[in-house]
Amino acid sequence: xxxxxxxxxTAPMVTIAFKDLxxxxxxxxxxPHERICFTPHPVWGKSLxxxxxxxxxxxxxxxxxxxxxxxxxxxxxxTAEEMQSGTTTxxxxxxxxxxxxxxxxxxxxxxxxxxxxxxxxxxxxxxxAMLKGTSHAPDEMVGKMCPAKGSYPEWSYNVKQVAINAxxxxxEPEYFPxxxxxxxxxxxxxxxxxxxxxxxxxxxxxxxxxxNMNYGIGAMGPFAQPNATIGRAWTLLSKNLGTCGQAGMxxxxxxxxxxxxxxxxxAENEKESPYPPFHxxxxxxxxxxxxxxxxGLDIRQGQGGAGLGIxxxxxxxxxxxxxFATMASLFGGMVVCDPLVAKGLVELGxxxxxxLYDWLQKNSTISVKDAxxxxxxxxxxxxxxxxxxxxxxxxxxxxxxxITMVVVGGETNPYxxxxxxxxxxxxxxxxxx
Amino acid sequence: xxxxxxxxxxxxxxxxxxxxxxxEAQSDKPIATHRARQPLAVRELKISALNPKGNPPPIxxxxxxxxxSTLDGKTVxxxxxxxxxxxxxxxxxxxxxxxxxxxxxxxxxxxxGALPDDDPKLWAEVKxxxxxxxxxxxH
Numbered sequence: 278x279x280x281x282x283x284x285x286x287t288a289p290m291v292t293i294a295f296k297d298l299x300x301x302x303x304x305x306x307x308x309p310h311e312r313i314c315f316t317p318h319p320v321w322g323k324s325l326x327x328x329x330x331x332x333x334x335x336x337x338x339x340x341x342x343x344x345x346x347x348x349x350x351x352x353x354x355x356t357a358e359e360m361q362s363g364t365t366t367x368x369x370x371x372x373x374x375x376x377x378x379x380x381x382x383x384x385x386x387x388x389x390x391x392x393x394x395x396x397x398x399x400x401x402x403x404x405x406a407m408l409k410g411t412s413h414a415p416d417e418m419v420g421k422m423c424p425a426k427g428s429y430p431e432w433s434y435n436v437k438q439v440a441i442n443a444x445x446x447x448x449e450p451e452y453f454p455x456x457x458x459x460x461x462x463x464x465x466x467x468x469x470x471x472x473x474x475x476x477x478x479x480x481x482x483x484x485x486x487x488x489n490m491n492y493g494i495g496a497m498g499p500f501a502q503p504n505a506t507i508g509r510a511w512t513l514l515s516k517n518l519g520t521c522g523q524a525g526m527x528x529x530x531x532x533x534x535x536x537x538x539x540x541x542x543x544a545e546n547e548k549e550s551p552y553p554p555f556h557x558x559x560x561x562x563x564x565x566x567x568x569x570x571x572x573g574l575d576i577r578q579g580q581g582g583a584g585l586g587i588x589x590x591x592x593x594x595x596x597x598x599x600x601f602a603t604m605a606s607l608f609g610g611m612v613v614c615d616p617l618v619a620k621g622l623v624e625l626g627x628x629x630x631x632x633l634y635d636w637l638q639k640n641s642t643i644s645v646k647d648a649x650x651x652x653x654x655x656x657x658x659x660x661x662x663x664x665x666x667x668x669x670x671x672x673x674x675x676x677x678x679x680i681t682m683v684v685v686g687g688e689t690n691p692y693x694x695x696x697x698x699x700x701x702x703x704x705x706x707x708x709x710x
Numbered sequence: 711x712x713x714x715x716x717x718x719x720x721x722x723x724x725x726x727x728x729x730x731x732x733x734e735a736q737s738d739k740p741i742a743t744h745r746a747r748q749p750l751a752v753r754e755l756k757i758s759a760l761n762p763k764g765n766p767p768p769i770x771x772x773x774x775x776x777x778x779s780t781l782d783g784k785t786v787x788x789x790x791x792x793x794x795x796x797x798x799x800x801x802x803x804x805x806x807x808x809x810x811x812x813x814x815x816x817x818x819x820x821x822x823g824a825l826p827d828d829d830p831k832l833w834a835e836v837k838x839x840x841x842x843x844x845x846x847x848x849h
Contacts, residue, residue, distance in 0.1 A: 279828065280843050281775045285836055290846040307772040320847050321795035328795075328802045344806055351786070351842045352778050360773045369763035381759050390762055398759045422764070428825060432764035441762045518764035652794050655820060 278308055288350035292318035293337045297525045298469070305367075305430050310359045312350035314343060373401075385445075389523055392512055392538055396445040407440040410453030411709055415440070419460050422519030424469035424527040434460065434518040442517055446510035452488060452503050455480065456510045457709035458568045464701050466515040466540050467522040473530030474572055477541035477611070477698055478511065479683050481556035482566030484706050490544035494687030497543060497576075497613075508539030534575070541576060541696070543685050549616035550684035551623045552630050559703045566706035571681070573608035573698025580692065590624050593693065594636055600695040601641035601673060606653050609679030609699040610641060617691035619684045634680040641680075642670040784841040785815045789832070791825055796847045803844060821845075 280287045291299045293315050303311040315338045316331045323331075336343045374381060381398055385391050397403065408415055415437035423429035439460045443453055459478055468474040485492060491501035499505055515521040522528045522537070547554045547563075556567035582596025593614070601610040627633040646667040648657045657663060662671040674680060681700050686692070778784060788803055790796035797820065804816040817840065822829040836843060 278772065279833060280836065280845075282772060283833060283837055284775045285833075285840070285843055286775045286777050287843040287845060290844060292847060305769065307770045308774065309771075311774070316847065319795075320799045321793065323795065325798060325802060328799050329805065331799075332802060332806045344803075344810070347803075347844060348781060348811070351844075352780060354777055355774055361771050362773050363771050364768045365771070366768045367766045369766060370761055372761055373758045374761065375756055375758045377754055377756055379753065381757065385759075385762075398757065399762060400757060400759055404760055425825070427827065430767050430769070432766050434764040438762070438764055441760045445762060513762070517762040520764075520766075655790070655792055655794075655797060659820075 278303075278306055278311070281308065281311075286351045288312060288314055288347045290314050290316060290347070292316050292320055294318035295529065296338060298527070298529060301526050302429060310356070312359075314346045314350055315339075316343060390513075390517055391445070392509065392516075394538075396513075397447050399441040399444040403444045404437065404440050407444050407448070407450050407453055408437065410450030411436065411457060413457070413709065419457060420463040422460075422463050422465050422515065422521070424465055424467065424519065424521040428469065429520065429527065432519055434514070438518055439514055442514040443506075443510045446506045446513050447502075448506040448510050449502070452507050452510075454706050454709040455484060455488070455503075455507050455566075455568060456514070458704040458706045459507070459511050459570065460514055460518070461704045461709065462568065462570045462702055464570045464572060465519045465521045466511040467528055467530075467537050468572065469521070469527050469529055471529045471531050472574060472607075473532050473534040475534045475536035475541065475575060475698070476511070477543060477571040477573075477576070477696060478508070479555050479569040479571070480507075480542070480544045480567075480706075481547065481554045481561070481569070482706065483564060484566035485544040485547075487566075492544040492546040492685050494689060496546070496685045496687065497541060504542045504544065505539055508542040511540050512537055536576070541571075543613065543683055545683050546616055546685045549688065550619050551616075552619060552682075552684065555681075555683050556703060558630060561703065561705070567703050568706060569703040570701050571611060571696070571698040572701055573611070573696055574605060576611075576613065576694050576696040576698075578692075579695050590621050591691065592625065593618050593622055593691075594625065594627065594633060594640075596693070597695060598637055598641045601637065602643065604673065604695075604697040606643075606648075606651075606656075606673050606675070608697050609674055609681065610637065611680075611696040611698045611700075612637075612682040612693060613696060614682065614684055614693035615686035615688060615691055616684050617688050618693045621691055630682055631677070633682065634677045637680050638672055638674055638677045641673045643673045645669045645671060778842060781811060781842065782813045785817060785839060787836045787840040787843045788816050788818045789836075789843055789845045790818070790820045791845060791847070792820060792823075793825070793847060799847055800844070803846075 291313055299313050315336050317337055332344050336346045382395055413436045417436045419434055419439055421431035421433045423431040439457055443456045466476045488503040490503045520527050545554055555569055557563055561567050579596055579600045583599040584592030584595030597612050645665045788800040790800055800818055807814045807816050819832055
């Protein structure tokens with residue numbers, strides 16, 4: 278679209294699997310008649326002969342020869358509609374819906390406004406109660422969000438609109454500043470990517486105890502109302518305020534991700550951690566309450582990692598590097614460990630997190646041969662290691678800033694998990710109280 | 711001291727088994743749902759709930775660029791958005807032009823950055839040296 282604006286005729290080619298996405302996206306971005314040419318799906322993984330056969334075949338949408346469509350997209354004179362300018366404003370429906378509770382539940386579900394589980398209906402009274410959880414005015418703008426920055430128009434939202442979604446998630450008013458801080462991060466809980474991204478929020482500071490958040494046994498499981506509903510609110514507000522999670526149009530994750538139900542909510546166990554809390558690493562004061570948001574692909578158990586059987590202190594750092602080795606370099610590596618593991622790392626000489634990050638960045642490696650055959654080969658070819666010999670081991674993550682660590686859990690055993698996730702920013706909860 | 715009644719209820723067992731009432735503890739009788747227990751009048755009561763949607767921005771309609779009268783003798787940039795296979799696919803397009811429209815010059819480029827990222831340097835190059843663009847492909 279940028280090229281069209283510059284006066285350069287362009288023929289975007291998209292596979293048929295992304296037809297709805299491409300067409301709706303073009304319309305939302307102001308070019309509803311963009312000349313998109315469609316190929317069969319997929320292209321990735323096809324042989325060169327198969328790809329060429331696509332070109333010799335038909336566009337599956339128009340039914341006409343594909344390359345004739347491409348050439349025509351660049352040379353056929355514009356229609357009046359294609360030259361249209363001006364402004365339109367999309368509608369999002371009425372301000373309120375009136376019906377029985379059962380019918381409203383069904384209406385919200387059928388219209389893509391839920392996570393397909395029953396919600397707390399956001400009546401005016403419930404929303405007014407939620408708004409008492411913050412000193413901010415209902416009409417104050419909180420932020421903007423879309424399923425993938427730069428690819429979709431961003432929707433804006435105010436405090437009241439966030440409150441409506443917080444009610445729907447089952448949150449209590451005292452949780453509201455934390456939910457507002459997440460909303461203010463502007464990071465969607467669901468991206469449009471075919472990768473089925475997941476998100477995480479690390480919560481630090483006094484708010485954890487004030488809300489009775491669980492950072493002990495089962496901290497990341499369904500064992501506490503604030504952990505559960507704050508995470509669920511992130512999903513619902515991403516759907517309703519940021520247009521995320523509409524399968525086929527704004528969500529293309531081929532497998533989906535169970536974490537999208539309420540995301541990974543991690544209240545850090547600051548009391549038992551030997552390291553400064555995560556928010557302090559990012560420049561906040563210990564007594565500030567802060568959310569830090571992450572995006573990536575997954576979280577997985579680390580028990581299969583090398584080094585864990587070494588006595589008397591397991592070499593946790595080696596296990597982390599072993600776990601990291603299979604990750605996608607698209608995102609960073611995040612260690613999520615029990616306090617017992619963190620204390621073990623101190624015994625091993627990692628007195629500070631940066632010492633650990635530095636070691637992990639250098640020792641979480643991939644061979645050049647593997648990097649060249651990975652999904653990210655094209656990016657690797659642009660990087661500093663592209664000309665290294667195939668058997669050289671090179672860092673998987675491009676910098677120390679790609680490594681993070683948080684401490685959580687109830688010390689029932691020295692276990693850890695690793696998440697293929699990158700840090701995306703922190704927002705003060707106190708500022709939204 | 712452990713409250714065994716509470717413990718049993720937490721693990722989903724009826725405390726009634728402590729009193730030896732096996733019939734009640736193992737009853738197959740379905741538990742009434744909250745909804746079914748509501749009086750009909752309550753279930754039919756209409757309530758008002760708020761729209762949870764955000765605010766979409768106004769859409770500025772963008773006129774498309776004027777088209778070329780022909781591709782003969784023109785330079786077409788084949789730009790990869792970086793998705794896997796896009797480079798090979800665009801190379802096949804280059805081959806197609808050589809076979810079918812040999813007067814067309816094609817130039818392959820990989821756009822910098824991630825999918826939505828702008829690449830002003832490349833756009834400037836296309837503006838200066840190219841006449842049209844084919845961009846692909848997103849899987």
